[in-house]
Amino acid sequence: MAKEVQNSRTGEIKRTAEDLVEFLNRVRRGSGAPNEEIIGFAKLFNDDLPLDNISRIKNDDKLIQGEGVESLSEAELRQGCRERGMLGVLSVEEMRQQLQDWIDLSLNHRVPSSLSILSRAFIVSGKLKPEDAVRATLSSLPDEVVNTIVVTALPSEDPVSERRRKLDYLKMQEELIKEEEEEEKEKEELERMKESKARKAKEQARARSLEK
Structure with missing residues (x-):
């Protein structure tokens, strides 16, 4: 121990x-x-x-x-x-x-x-x-x-082990930050896709109403 x-x-x-x-x-x-x-x-x-x-x-x-x-x-x-x-x-x-x-x-x-x-x-x-x-x-x-x-x-x-642990910890934090940034980008992209589909559906509905 x-x-x-x-x-x-x-x-x-x-x-x-x-x-x-x-x-x-x-x-x-x-x-x-x-x-x-x-x-x-x-x-x-x-x-x-x-x-x-x-x-x-x-x-x-x-x-x-x-x-x-x-x-x-x-x-x-x-x-x-x-x-x-x-x-x-x-x-x-x-x-x-x-x-x-x-x-x-x-x-x-x-x-x-x-x-x-x-x-x-x-x-x-x-x-x-x-x-x-x-x-x-x-x-x-x-x-x-x-x-x-x-x-x-x-x-x-051990000072060497402590430095290594701190470096590993910082690396882990960086990876978590990257994951969160990627998740945020995916959410934004999904939101844009939803907005685009909604606009497209509205335009199609408008076009159909004009054809009548």
Whole structure:
């Protein structure tokens, strides 16, 4: 395990980026973890973190709200739940309810994504203890969220590794920006096509009325 440094003033353990990566690898393999370790890492995912910069998910929330959760297929529900860090082994009705709850918090109550993600841990039908539910949630967090925490909230033991992580993070952000720009262009193109078809239909209707 990566070396941990104790804060002499507070007695708390200072965790590093390597600690978080190693912890997530363990819990994703199904290994156990001490409660204090689980809670220690859970505290990193707080309301102060800029997780709402994942605007793609926010935009997706708006689209789903407009179309209705009931319109999503099982595959779309599973993907939507996974992208939001929810446990994936659920029935269609459970996934639909969890996704609806997420959208209600995200859009209607404007709850930050960080809090919404962590709240999933405590909505597992009471089948898990709180600490086990937190561990399950942390293990299923989207890579985008984990990368954000690794780069913005934790120091690294190795300066070279830290620079590499920051470069990878910037590259990921650039790719997300490009995706959003492409989606925006596609929307604009689709809008132009709709307007063009509407004009054409109006012109044809006008031409037919003149022929009569």
